[in-house]
Amino acid sequence: MSQATLNAAPPNAPAEKVSGPWRDAWKAFRKNKTAMMGLCIIVFFILIALLAPLIAPYDYKEQELVNRLQAPSADHWFGTDDLGRDLFTRVLYGARISLWVGFFSVIGSIIVGTILGVLAGFYGKWIDMIISRLFDILLAFPGILLAIAIVAILGPSLQNALYAIAIVNIPTYGRLVRAKVLSLKEEEYITAARAIGMKNSRILLKHILPNSLTPIIVQGTLGIATAIIEAAALGFLGLGAQPPDPEWGKMLSDSRQFIQKAPWTVIFPGGAIMLTVLGFNLMGDGLRDVLDPRMKS
Template sequence: MAVLAKSKNDIVLHNQEEVVSPGREAWKSFKKNKFALVGAGIVVFFIIIAILAPVIAPYGVNEQVLSNRNAPPSADHWFGTDDFGRDILSRVMFGSRISLWVGFVAVMGSIVIGCFLGIIAGYYGRWIDTLISRIFDIMLAFPSILLAIAVVAVLGPSLQNALIAIALINVPNFGRLIRSKVLSVKQEEYIMAAKAIGMSDARILFHHVLPNSLAPIIVQGTLAIATAIIEAAALGFLGMGAQPPEPEWGKMLADSRQYIIQAPWTVLFPGVAIMLTVLGFNLMGDGLRDALDPRMKS
């Protein structure tokens, strides 16, 4: 009897050990991906830089010393100075705040609008689905940067309008993604049971359909932040995003392109900042995809 009881206890403990929440399982899978951890480390590094920029920046973001224009990297100015004698390291630090802010806010706006339209289209179908899908198709027919330029040209060049443009051009990506997920989720038995007991459509959508469709949205959102940062830099480079004297990385590249031969550091460090940030989000997004997608698991 004692042996039998011990065996039953072992079975219970074994079963308890096997019960792992999906979030914890995804985290364990994510930690095994070294490239994903490197990407997450890069992202966390730039987030910390953005938060602490006013404290750790060695100089004021717009502090000018005209007698020290285009000075090379030195002990006083680690990244050198630009054509106005401003410290490039300080401007790169403050520029991380703008780029990350644009990336996060624009993608969140795209997710909210895209998910709302995608859920409505996928759940109700018929003419609503046709109308929303055709709108997405029309938007996707244009190159994203060209559509963003058109939106900013209508609204006027500014960082806020560039943010709106970036959010709008990414709406179809999230809308189509969530629509395809809803089309499969709404056929599940628990959704049919919810309808059978008289649960409202809004409750079904936001309590059952949306939570079970979030995994691909999280992955796409992480990758979209990298794209949004590049698009913000492109608009800034074209003079349609951040305006002087804001230290936006793309604008810094545009202002320094005429000094690329005599003062290459004025272009190098903002460009490296863009590259590393985008690389970090892409590596982290790939890791999240592997961790959250059941098809990627053995």
């Protein structure tokens, strides 16, 4: 009997699970308690945003002036605002707006920034010079001031606030991708791909982009938290969501004159912003620890 037969696994032995970088990253992520806490917070707010019509006890537009500025009670868990609207209902629906702006503004920034960053880093020369100067111009302005200027030009609305936040954050992802591409295109496997006649488009899609995903994912997760704060800031200034849409920043702006008389009108929307941003920051830090090779021992 041959040695190979002796060493063969028994027929009923369980097959080993196939390991891979993403599976290993998920295992490491699950061991990070703070990252899992952040993920739980995010999932919680996503669920209440999706289920708001089923959970909310009132219509977020419904006004009862006789019940204005009521303290939290069994009928109104978070109290009411200056127009008698149920704050619990408005905070639930506000999660929809804040998460919608956060996710889609970051997605837009990532798409445009990645395209420009790849073109600048891979082709270089005059293309790199033009795109890099564009990034420098955008980064020369404070982010919130540039967003205010864009919304002021386009007109106050939630959609225009989303566009403004996306435009402001494009250089962040563009420069990140450009730096990654500059390092990747000098790797030996890229040189080998060119040597065998592989086209640039295939090199970009098969080698460059897949290996550039890690920093984009980490920065994107952290960027959602920043986008939510920026949306709240624009809403606070009256440049974001317009009445009667229940946006958290707008709710804070409408309630600032009642801080002493009715503090609950500020505490609950402000707490929702704080918890949501905290969740994305915790999860982003966990993803950085898992996906960044420099953070591994």
